[in-house]
Amino acid sequence: MFFTLSTSPGIEMEERKWEDLEFYCLVNVLGRVGMKSLLLDVPFVCKSWYKASLDPSCWKYLVFPKDLDSELDFTLIDRFKEKYKIENCSVDAFTKFAVGRSHGNCTGLYLPNGCTEEVAKYVADECPALITLSLPYDSIRCESSIVPSLIGKWEHLENLWLGSSENLVNIITQISLACNKFSGLRISSAIIQEEEASAIVTNLPNIKFLLLRGARIYFENLVIILQGCKNLVHLDVRDCLGFDSDDEAVLELASNIKTFNCEGSTLHDYDDGVIDHDDLVYDGYISN
Incomplete structure (x- = not known):
């Protein structure tokens, strides 16, 4: 395998083999390819790639x-x-x-x-x-x-x-x-009652990122979090059940949060079963 180098436009390119790349540079590149490639592809390219794939920095x-x-x-x-x-x-x-x-x-x-x-x-x-x-x-x-x-x-x-x-x-x-x-907590398919809401406020008063998308959380328990976690910069309570997304009291309490998402949240579950909690688990599991 080859890559090309050029110092400036118009100058003939020099072909070099990937295996000649400095080891630390190769490790840096391979550390970005993901687990599947590190296991199934990279080790079988050449000896230098195999050696680099074993470096702990890739993992x-x-x-x-x-x-x-x-x-x-x-x-x-x-x-x-x-x-x-x-x-x-x-x-x-x-x-x-x-x-x-x-x-x-x-x-x-x-x-x-x-x-x-x-x-x-x-x-x-x-x-x-x-x-x-x-x-x-x-x-x-x-x-x-x-x-x-x-x-x-x-x-x-x-x-x-x-x-x-x-x-x-x-x-x-x-x-x-x-x-x-500690600054960020994300919970998929959460049930946030008074005990959980109070625990978040008591134990994580300085938390900055809290993601509870798809949770079951009543208005009064959401208020506990909004009033107690003063350093929140991102709060995601989209698609929740227990409060309305256009509730003026909620919006007022969340007005100081830089990013507040509550779209799709509703007080009553009019369409029972519409929210696919398994999908939300995966969404909360991988997405940023």
Whole structure:
């Protein structure tokens, strides 16, 4: 493979091989191609690319597909098994393998659906530098979830995206104790009652980004957040159930927030079932 260099217009271009590119430059480029290419394409180009793909810097930001295990689709795991001639590979094993490639340097991690608490434990031990973490519904859906007890290991955490609001009070209590730079919380398919709203205000008074799109949150609980979180610069409560998007009291309380989105929110669920909460989980899981 070749790339061309030219110092100025009109000067004949010089052809050079990609494998001759300085190693640190190659690592910098490959760190941007994504997990799928790092696993299925890059290592098979040439020896220098394979060597560069093993550098932990290429694995600092890991976005797993939402579904790694599906009977309907040919998933990334299926392609991985086919490429490497592997007979069996679970979601947990694949996730640990990819996370392990970072050798503790991972700063952004978006875990897939289907991984167990064992993966959460592994991430807590192997990724102390995490700044952004997205946990799927599976990891936090039961009251006995270990996630709250793991938060203390991510002292650099600034952004957390959750697949549900279960264990929310315990999770944000631990965040307040361990994560001094925390600024952003996103929850998919949330149910925000008075306890959750009060916990957000009490434990995260300086939070800047709060995304609750598609949540069930009554007017009075939204007011608790609007009155208590004075440093919010972005609040997303679109498509929520429990208050009207044109409520004057809500709009007045949110007038000091730089970006306030509440379109589609309604007091009553006139069209029950219209909101696809599974889609909202994925939207909250990947989108910025």
